[in-house]
Amino acid sequence: MRPDGGAASGKRRRTLVLDSGAISAGKPLDHEGVLYAPPAVVDEFQPGGRSRRALDYLLEAGLRVIPPTPAALGEVEEAASRTGDLPKLSGADLEVLALARDVQGIVVTDDYAVQNVAARLNLPFEAILQPGITEQITWSYKCRGCGKQYATLAKxxxxCGSEVRAVKGK
Ligand SMILES: [Zn+2]
Structure with a gap:
């Protein structure tokens, strides 16, 4: 651990940006940390729902709910389209990544697509339950029938009407 200049504050507080999986997993999140989530993530928790209690607990513990800046969202969308992850990402996923960029936080997620885009943006990330990704992947989309390549996932x-699948690019 990095010495903190001898300040009495002790451990450096980490900034964590949570996705809905991180919230509902109910993992004892780093209580030394400053916790953030974007509004689109909080909206996924219905009042009275099973995971709502986990969200309410974190809100009482000081979870900060703020929207990302449009500039950060634009950068995230651009990076996600370059890695080919954009079709897999929800609006909430994009907001988590953009907010992490805004607050210079660590993305907490088990979603491999979110982790992959975080890696492309040089954002630190941590997995909740799964081991995190170990390599960056660029996805491309290819027809199983004729082999035609698509920039985004087509139905x-x-x-030729065949299924289009995501394949790992080089
Ligand atoms: Zn085809």
Whole structure:
């Protein structure tokens, strides 16, 4: 651990940005940390729902709910389209990444697509339950029938009607 200049504050407080999985997992999150979540993540928890209690607990513990800046969202969308993860990401996923960029926080998520885009943006991330990704992946989309490549995930191939699948690019 890095010495803190001898300040009496002790441990450096970490800044964590939580996705809905991180909240509902109910993991005892680092109580020394400053916790953030974007509004789109909080909206996923219905009042009275099973995980709502986990959210309420974190809100009482000081979870800060703020929206990301449009500039950060734009950067995240651009990075996600370059890695090919954009079709897999929800609005909440994009907000988590953008907010982490804004507050210079650590993304806490088990979602591999979110981790992959975080890696592309040089944002630190931590997994909740799963081991995190170990390599960056660039996804591309390819027809199983004729092999036509698509920049984004299509429901079916426009040429031959076969299934279009995500494949690992180089
Ligand atoms: Zn095809």
């Amino acid at each position: 079916e191939c426009a040429v």
